[in-house]
Amino acid sequence: MPSDQPFIQLAGVTKSFQGIRALENVAFACRKGSIHAILGENGAGKSTLIKIMSGVLAADSGEMRVEGRPVRFSTPAEAAKTGIVCIFQELSLVPDLSVADNIMLADPPKRFGMIDRRRQRRRAEELLARIRCEDIDPDALVRQLSLSRRQMVEIAKALGQEPRLLILDEATSALTSRDVQTVYDLLAELKEQDVACLFISHRMHEVEALCDTLSVFRNGRHIETFAKGEKSDREIVHLMIGRDVETQFPPRPEPRRREPLLEVKNLRWENRLKGIDLSVGRGEIVGLGGLDGQGQKELLLALFGVLRQVEGTVKVGGMEGVPASPAAARSARTRIALVPEDRKTEGLMLQLPIADNLLASAFARVSSGPFIDRAKAETAISAAIEKLRIRLGSPRDIVATLSGGNQQKVVIAKWLMVEPDLILLNDPTRGIDVGTKQEIYRLMRDLAEEGKAVLFYSSDYAELIGCCDRVSVMYDGRVVAELEGEGITEEAIVAASLNIAPEAAA
Amino acid sequence: MTASAITRAIARIREEERPVLIAAGFVLVILIIGTAYTMLTQGTAPLLSPNYLLQQLQTGAFLGICAAGMMVVILLGHIDLSIPWTLTTAAMMATAVGGEMAIPTGIAVGLAVGLFNGFGAAVLRIPSMIFTLGVDSVLRGLMVFHTGGFAPQTDATPLMRFLASGRVLGIPSAVFVWALVSVVIAVMLSRTAFGRAIYATGSREAAAYLSGIRTRLVIIGAFVCSGVCAAIAGILLAGYATQAYQGMGNIFLLPSIAAVVLGGTHILGGRGRYIGTLVGVILIVLLNSVLSMMQMPEAVRQIIYGAVIIAMLLVYGRNSKVTF
Numbered sequence: 001m002p003s004d005q006p007f008i009q010l011a012g013v014t015k016s017f018q019g020i021r022a023l024e025n026v027a028f029a030c031r032k033g034s035i036h037a038i039l040g041e042n043g044a045g046k047s048t049l050i051k052i053m054s055g056v057l058a059a060d061s062g063e064m065r066v067e068g069r070p071v072r073f074s075t076p077a078e079a080a081k082t083g084i085v086c087i088f089q090e091l092s093l094v095p096d097l098s099v100a101d102n103i104m105l106a107d108p109p110k111r112f113g114m115i116d117r118r119r120q121r122r123r124a125e126e127l128l129a130r131i132r133c134e135d136i137d138p139d140a141l142v143r144q145l146s147l148s149r150r151q152m153v154e155i156a157k158a159l160g161q162e163p164r165l166l167i168l169d170e171a172t173s174a175l176t177s178r179d180v181q182t183v184y185d186l187l188a189e190l191k192e193q194d195v196a197c198l199f200i201s202h203r204m205h206e207v208e209a210l211c212d213t214l215s216v217f218r219n220g221r222h223i224e225t226f227a228k229g230e231k232s233d234r235e236i237v238h239l240m241i242g243r244d245v246e247t248q249f250p251p252r253p254e255p256r257r258r259e260p261l262l263e264v265k266n267l268r269w270e271n272r273l274k275g276i277d278l279s280v281g282r283g284e285i286v287g288l289g290g291l292d293g294q295g296q297k298e299l300l301l302a303l304f305g306v307l308r309q310v311e312g313t314v315k316v317g318g319m320e321g322v323p324a325s326p327a328a329a330r331s332a333r334t335r336i337a338l339v340p341e342d343r344k345t346e347g348l349m350l351q352l353p354i355a356d357n358l359l360a361s362a363f364a365r366v367s368s369g370p371f372i373d374r375a376k377a378e379t380a381i382s383a384a385i386e387k388l389r390i391r392l393g394s395p396r397d398i399v400a401t402l403s404g405g406n407q408q409k410v411v412i413a414k415w416l417m418v419e420p421d422l423i424l425l426n427d428p429t430r431g432i433d434v435g436t437k438q439e440i441y442r443l444m445r446d447l448a449e450e451g452k453a454v455l456f457y458s459s460d461y462a463e464l465i466g467c468c469d470r471v472s473v474m475y476d477g478r479v480v481a482e483l484e485g486e487g488i489t490e491e492a493i494v495a496a497s498l499n500i501a502p503e504a505a506a
Numbered sequence: 507m508t509a510s511a512i513t514r515a516i517a518r519i520r521e522e523e524r525p526v527l528i529a530a531g532f533v534l535v536i537l538i539i540g541t542a543y544t545m546l547t548q549g550t551a552p553l554l555s556p557n558y559l560l561q562q563l564q565t566g567a568f569l570g571i572c573a574a575g576m577m578v579v580i581l582l583g584h585i586d587l588s589i590p591w592t593l594t595t596a597a598m599m600a601t602a603v604g605g606e607m608a609i610p611t612g613i614a615v616g617l618a619v620g621l622f623n624g625f626g627a628a629v630l631r632i633p634s635m636i637f638t639l640g641v642d643s644v645l646r647g648l649m650v651f652h653t654g655g656f657a658p659q660t661d662a663t664p665l666m667r668f669l670a671s672g673r674v675l676g677i678p679s680a681v682f683v684w685a686l687v688s689v690v691i692a693v694m695l696s697r698t699a700f701g702r703a704i705y706a707t708g709s710r711e712a713a714a715y716l717s718g719i720r721t722r723l724v725i726i727g728a729f730v731c732s733g734v735c736a737a738i739a740g741i742l743l744a745g746y747a748t749q750a751y752q753g754m755g756n757i758f759l760l761p762s763i764a765a766v767v768l769g770g771t772h773i774l775g776g777r778g779r780y781i782g783t784l785v786g787v788i789l790i791v792l793l794n795s796v797l798s799m800m801q802m803p804e805a806v807r808q809i810i811y812g813a814v815i816i817a818m819l820l821v822y823g824r825n826s827k828v829t830f
Contacts, residue, residue: 306716330718338716346716349709351776360706360717363699370698414717 005068007032007165007196008053008084013062015048017401022048024220026062030165033194035187037207040217040240041405041433046200049217050167053198054086055079080106083164087154087171095143100124102142103157127156132182147341148175148292155183166190167198170431172206176292177494184210203460204233216240241435248438249466250445255485258284260315261334261453262303262422267312272298274477275312280422280453285444287468287488288457290497295477296457297341300424303455304338305329317421330361330418337361337415339408341426347411348399355381355395357410362417384413389439405436412443423447425456429463441467461493475499525770525822526782532818533789540796553796560678564671566791567680568739568746570784573762574691575735577783578728580766581695582708583775584627584634586732589762591645592619593755596737597744598649601660608663609741616737617730619645624726634729649752657752662745670745680742687735692780694731704728708775761790764815770822 006029015023023045030036038046051057053064055073064071066082073079076086093102100121101108109119124138133152142150151171158166172180187197187210199211207214208228215225216239223239231239258281267276272295280286288296302310305323314322317334329336340346348357358381359366366376381395388409392402399410408428415423425444429437444467448454458464464471471488473481473496481496483489540553552558572589579586592615600612619641626637652658662670672679695701703724706714715721739758744750769786771778793814797807 304716325720326716327718327720340713340716345710346712349706349713349776352705352709356702356705359702360714360719363702367699370700371693372697372699372702418718 006030007067009065009068010049010053011063011065013049013052013059013064015052015057015060021220023052023059026220026222028215028222028225030196030198031213032164032196033191034213035191035197035199035211036213036215037199037201037211038215038217039200039207039236041435044217044240044433045220046217047169048220050086050169050198050200053079053165054084054167056086077106080161083162084167085158085161085163085165086167086169087158088169093142093150093154093157096141098139098141099128099136099145099153100138102153103127103138103160105157106161123160124156127160128153130159131155131179131186133179146293148179151175152179152182155186159186163190163195165196165198167200169200172201172203180206204236237434248441250442252469253449255469258282261317262455263313263315264303265313267299267302267310267314269298269302269307269310272477273302273310276474276477276479278455278472278479280455282421282451282453283448284470285448285454285456285468287464287471288455288474289461289464289471289483289493290474290480292459294474294497296474297426298477299474300338300426300455300457303422304336304424330420331364334422335418335420336422336424337418337420338424339411339415339426339428343404343408343411348407350400351398353396354390354392354399354402354410357399358384358395358414358417361414365417380417384417387416388413388443403433405432408432408440409436412440416447420452422453422455425454427457427459429458429460437463461490464488464493465490473497523770523779525768526779526785528818528821529768529770529782529785529789532814533785533792536789536792536796540792540799543796543800553799560676560681562788562791562795563681563684564678565795566787567678567684568743569758569761569765569791570684570787571687571735571739571742572758573765573783573787574687574780575732576762577766577769577771577778577780578691578695578704578731579634580763580771580773581704581775581778582725582728583711583773584725584728585763586623586638586729586736587635587759588619588623588638588642588645589732589736590753590755590759591642591649592616592733592736593740593743593758594750594753595619595645595649595740597740597750597754598652598658600666600741601658601662601744601750602652604660604663606663608666612737612741613734616733616735616740618733619736620730620733621726623733624729627729628722628725653752655752658750660749662748662750666741666745667748668745670742680746683738683742687738688780688784691731691735695780700724700727705776708777710776765790768815768818 009029011027013023013026014021026049028049038049040046048057052059055076055078058074071082094105103124104120108115109123110116121138128134128136128138131152133156136145136149136153142153145153152175155171172183175183190197199207201207212228213225214228214236216223216236218240260279260281262280264276264278267273276299288299290296298307301307302322303314305325305328310322313320316336319334323329323332323336326338344350349360359377362380363372366373366380385392385395390406390409390413392406399407402410412428429440444454444456456468465488468488471483471493472479473483473493475497480499481492483492537553541551544550544552572593576586576589596612596615599615600608603611623634623638623641626632627634668679669683670680674682695704703714703719706717706719707721707724711721736755740755743754747754765786766783767773768789769778769782769784771782793811797810802810
């Protein structure tokens with residue numbers, strides 16, 4: 001019965017990296033016309049699994065069949081020829097090429113051996129229109145697009161290869177809610193066309209809404225596959241982490257007036273920030289909400305001293321003015337820390353050892369004179385590893401060998417070493433696993449209770465609702481709503497994000 | 507040991523140390539081949555005599571000091587192409603001033619050129635490959651003005667001559683200078699905040715900047731290191747030749763880049779150990795010496811020299827995988 005035959009089937013697949021098992025004896029299958037979720041914490045082996053399917057990595061042993069025929073891919077191009085296309089979590093676009101060039105990069109239309117630019121542009125337009133991104137100019141350079149727009153280009157590029165198995169690895173994590181809906185519709189459409197989809201996400205509600213089959217991985221093993229609705233969320237989380245989880249967010253203290261540490265009035269920068277008013281008190285977690293790209297990132301960078309020619313008044317710990325540079329922000333009387341948006345390019349020196357990354361902001365604190373005091377450095381490193389419970393082999397290993405969640409912990413630990421008073425977080429939980437997310441929420445609350453001020457941007461409304469004492473929602477470079485206590489609801493945030501009055505939405 | 511056993515043994519070594527060991531192994535291979543050649547043709551093994559080896563270290567000191575500075579800049583993912591004329595300018599200024607101020611003047615020249623290069627790369631943000639090439643050309647022009655295009659008539663001071671060709675305890679004093687520069691650079695890279703900041707900046711400048719590292723100062727500091735090292739090499743070389751001369755630095759530029767890269771420093775920055783650069787310098791000096799001892803014609807020497815560099819980089823490249 002051909003209809004019952006899975007599109008792709010793996011048996012006994014094993015893969016190790018430098019002696020560490022990433023996948024162990026995995027059997028896995030995915031049917032045509034199915035949207036199949038792969039769930040698991042970071043480090044569970046999901047990424048390795050899809051890299052093997054899409055030809056990026058070769059398995060150490062085991063076999064893979066596509067429509068019953070054994071296959072062995074040595075490059076992603078070979079996998080793409082069989083119809084297996086992957087949208088990676090790490091964006092794979094070339095920043096200095098145009099959108100159209102990127103979309104058609106693998107196989108550009110040719111005329112007399114030269115790229116046919118007109119046809120390429122038309123094809124790119126068609127693909128962008130299919131995912132309702134007519135606003136993206138095919139001639140624009142990818143570097144000029146926001147992270148969420150780039151992600152959509154990535155999806156268009158994958159569609160251009162006419163996939164029969166489409167793999168989405170956290171592909172919705174950077175998207176705006178409108179684009180997420182577009183992707184949902186697209187997946188439904190592909191399902192109609194009998195395309196198989198593998199969907200990796202840390203957002204349970206997405207999985208609920210989209211997928212028909214769920215597979216759970218843990219520690220490199222395939223734990224269980226079941227149809228949607230067979231298990232409760234609680235049971236699924238239990239399968240993923242192998243233990244029960246208590247309440248997701250730490251309890252919020254009673255709201256009370258706090259001494260403001262950061263006061264921002266009428267902050268302006270180019271045409272991205274148009275007069276922001278905001279305050280964060282000691283011991284307070286203030287959320288920044290709103291759709292992606294409304295100036296949240298610029299606000300955090302401005303407060304951290306990265307942007308030039310910022311206008312308006314900013315008071316940090318009673319002192320007027322923004323710091324002149326991140327170095328100044330780090331060493332001022334009121335110290336400021338920033339956990340940046342993209343941990344792989346802004347947060348970490350990926351090719352350096354974990355120890356160097358941890359110390360990058362705090363060399364002065366572990367030095368005597370010009371020399372680094374080894375004993376002090378070791379103490380500081382092991383204290384940081386212990387405090388954040390970073391799971392690693394040796395601090396001398398390269399930081400790129402850690403899982404995403406542990407990498408983010410390294411970024412946070414680096415900044416905690418300078419004992420900052422004001423902590424700016426730019427979407428710190430993007431693309432990391434449930435267990436680590438909870439640890440970060442807990443940590444934020446602990447830091448607030450130590451009297452630090454936390455300003456926290458998140459693209460996940462549930463986090464803003466669960467974590468923050470107050471939420472300032474941004475729209476087009478302004479704060480359009482301030483929500484507090486019980487007033488922080490999903491409806492209120494969504495309404496404010498779209499800049500419509502809450503009465504109208506209710 | 508079979509070839510596969512060797513490959514497996516290599517794979518177990520930390521990736522960072524692999525190029526250093528391969529280069530060191532190749533130094534041994536050169537010595538063995540050279541000795542086999544002299545044993546066959548003359549029945550002696552001069553390559554293994556202490557005198558020959560000390561002579562190689564003496565020759566290597568000039569290149570080694572240049573390469574030490576070059577390495578600091580390459581660790582940032584930058585490059586300093588102004589080394590030849592920084593070296594020459596420092597040597598010419600030192601001999602022109604003469605007396606006690608000769609050496610401080612030469613070093614001051616290196617410092618000034620380094621500051622200027624660093625300013626161009628870090629503040630003006632001009633790619634260092636272009637900026638330092640321009641500086642090299644400007645310095646060359648200035649020196650032509652200074653000398654009228656002829657060899658300078660001034661001589662190196664006795665101290666310069668002693669540092670370059672004197673001996674202490676039977677060991678050339680230039681080797682001590684090289685050793686001192688090496689210790690300073692190695693300690694700086696591995697044990698100081700400035701050194702670690704160089705690795706961080708070279709690995710990912712944006713992340714280093716957002717970690718509060720003063721990346722501009724780091725870049726300027728690295729170019730100053732390179733300029734000062736070139737100046738020291740120039741002062742020594744003038745002492746060795748008793749005079750400064752036009753184009754005296756030209757033969758050091760490419761070998762110093764080659765030594766750094768052969769020693770395993772990543773040409774795009776962020777990775778590399780100083781010990782590797784030392785081994786790289788020794789490799790290049792020995793290779794040159796053995797090839798000339800075999801009385802290879804110059805053309806063949808150039809071909810072998812280039813082929814060895816390419817072949818060794820291929821060996822390194824095959825071991826490093828694309829990481830995700």
